[in-house]
Amino acid sequence: MAILAVQQKRIGLAYWMQQVLPQVEKVAEGFGPDPVHDLRTALRRCRSLADGLMVFDSDPAWKKMKRAGNQLFQSLGDLRDTHVLRDWVERLAPEGDAAARVLKDFLGIREQELQSLAAAALTEFDRSKWNNWSHELPSHAARIPLGSPVFMHLALERWHQARELHRRALRNRTKVAFHDLRVGIKRFRYTVENFLPSLHQFWCEDLKEIQDALGDVHDLDVLWHTALTIKVFPDSVSQVCWRARVENERQKCLDKYREKMVGSASLWKVWRAALPKAEQLRLIALQRLEIWASFLDPNVRHSRHVAELALQLFDGLPDGTPNGKRETCRYILQAAALMHDVGYARASRGHHKASARLIRKLNPPLGWTADEIRTASLIARYHRGALPSESQKSFAALPPSKRSLVQFLGGILRFACACDQQQDSQIRRVEVESFTPVLRVRAEGYSEATSLAEHLASARYLLELASHQPVFILSTESHAA
Numbered sequence: 001m002a003i004l005a006v007q008q009k010r011i012g013l014a015y016w017m018q019q020v021l022p023q024v025e026k027v028a029e030g031f032g033p034d035p036v037h038d039l040r041t042a043l044r045r046c047r048s049l050a051d052g053l054m055v056f057d058s059d060p061a062w063k064k065m066k067r068a069g070n071q072l073f074q075s076l077g078d079l080r081d082t083h084v085l086r087d088w089v090e091r092l093a094p095e096g097d098a099a100a101r102v103l104k105d106f107l108g109i110r111e112q113e114l115q116s117l118a119a120a121a122l123t124e125f126d127r128s129k130w131n132n133w134s135h136e137l138p139s140h141a142a143r144i145p146l147g148s149p150v151f152m153h154l155a156l157e158r159w160h161q162a163r164e165l166h167r168r169a170l171r172n173r174t175k176v177a178f179h180d181l182r183v184g185i186k187r188f189r190y191t192v193e194n195f196l197p198s199l200h201q202f203w204c205e206d207l208k209e210i211q212d213a214l215g216d217v218h219d220l221d222v223l224w225h226t227a228l229t230i231k232v233f234p235d236s237v238s239q240v241c242w243r244a245r246v247e248n249e250r251q252k253c254l255d256k257y258r259e260k261m262v263g264s265a266s267l268w269k270v271w272r273a274a275l276p277k278a279e280q281l282r283l284i285a286l287q288r289l290e291i292w293a294s295f296l297d298p299n300v301r302h303s304r305h306v307a308e309l310a311l312q313l314f315d316g317l318p319d320g321t322p323n324g325k326r327e328t329c330r331y332i333l334q335a336a337a338l339m340h341d342v343g344y345a346r347a348s349r350g351h352h353k354a355s356a357r358l359i360r361k362l363n364p365p366l367g368w369t370a371d372e373i374r375t376a377s378l379i380a381r382y383h384r385g386a387l388p389s390e391s392q393k394s395f396a397a398l399p400p401s402k403r404s405l406v407q408f409l410g411g412i413l414r415f416a417c418a419c420d421q422q423q424d425s426q427i428r429r430v431e432v433e434s435f436t437p438v439l440r441v442r443a444e445g446y447s448e449a450t451s452l453a454e455h456l457a458s459a460r461y462l463l464e465l466a467s468h469q470p471v472f473i474l475s476t477e478s479h480a481a
Helices: 002-011 015-029 033-053 063-090 098-124 127-141 148-172 175-195 197-229 236-261 269-272 280-294 300-317 326-339 351-360 370-381 400-419 451-457 463-467 476-480
Strands: 429-434 440-444 471-475
Touching: 015 033, 015 063, 015 098, 015 127, 033 063, 033 127, 033 175, 033 197, 033 476, 063 197, 063 236, 098 127, 098 197, 098 236, 148 175, 148 269, 175 400, 197 236, 197 269, 236 269, 269 476, 280 300, 280 326, 300 326, 300 400, 300 429, 300 440, 326 351, 326 370, 326 400, 351 370, 400 451, 400 463, 440 476, 451 463, 451 471, 463 471
Parallel strands: 440 471
Antiparallel strands: 429 440
16 A cells, blocks of 8 residues: 555656656756656656546647657657667677677767757757646646546557557557557556556556567667668678577567467456446546536536436436437437536637537547537537527538437427526426426426526427427426415
8 A cells, every 4th residue: 555655646747747857957967878768757757647638638738748848758769769779789799790880880979969959959948838837737637536437448448449459460560560559558558557556556567568578679670770771781691690680589579478468368358357347438438528528617517407407307308319229318418418518618609619619529438439429519509599400511411310319409408508597506406297288397496487487488499399399397386386
């Protein structure tokens, strides 16, 4: 437990962002392997933390922070590569080898050039902006607790991505495929390392070993390409000898990878077993959408209340959804309700249209489809403003069955939003009392002699249109009388 507590202290964004500036000063004093490694580690952790948190928080500061560190990180990475390649030359070269001398001379010159580029990147690095971000962004990250189910869900997404790259690499066996696999496993590893400390303490050694094995494969490929490019081999015998040594080391690395990642005892299965089950994905993905919306919505409490009212209406109404799709439509309605006001982050006037655009641009989280996200965006679009019409391109492009669904769910959401027009939860709950010959809705907290009643009278029209029957609103107080 003590080890885990230390990990959690060191895992936070604030910790790693605050490590960057002191390490920048150390590297500026001299480009030794250790200072370069420490600065790259701090930058890498900041970048990978931002990469995960940007899924939930669309604040542009995340992209700016990542971009600010990219040039410095890359220049230091190129410098680090020369150190690694020099180590490989030491390990692979026969004693007194002419090709090794040429490689070392080339890498020495290249190292000096890269130090100059890295020094320029250090000079251009905006320390003031970084300092501001290090105070601003950690409060965003703190809103989602480590180990949260949504981080488990994100890790599973990246597990699937890496797993697919694994299949492709074993099928194609190309250098590019193995490099892409290494990148995919890195993203999965960093997600676990940054956001799931309880799993990382069990998986860290295997994840590092696998990433290092694929990293060595990549380094050996770069070494061989460099040797051929600068023509270091004095004759064909030397080239064949070097080729055999490089291929032998490369195969050892691939065998190490296969030993852990192929077969019945594959680590892929171990990791998958600890991540969310298939039947949990839709619900956790909905939580992800809710968190994403909370970073943009100026009144999250209102949106959650509207979602509750919308679901109460949906559950009480007769089935107006496609066959066998009622549960799916319920999730879509709930998501649209939770996200319907995100457009306020972009525009006050016409925010419903801005909400639709923002939702439509989302990558569908695991367990949801792109079509479901598009449907949710349209439902949010019609929570206010103009009614659905064939003159609107996005609505006109839908098949007739989907238009009916958008009208039906959009009508429910519009009515639920109207119930909380003042965002004060005056109407605490609603109940569909009957639906023949009219829809009779009991609203707790509703009063007929108010401006809210007038607003509801207008807002109910889309629901009446979709359900083909009038909606009659009653207060619970009149029912008791």
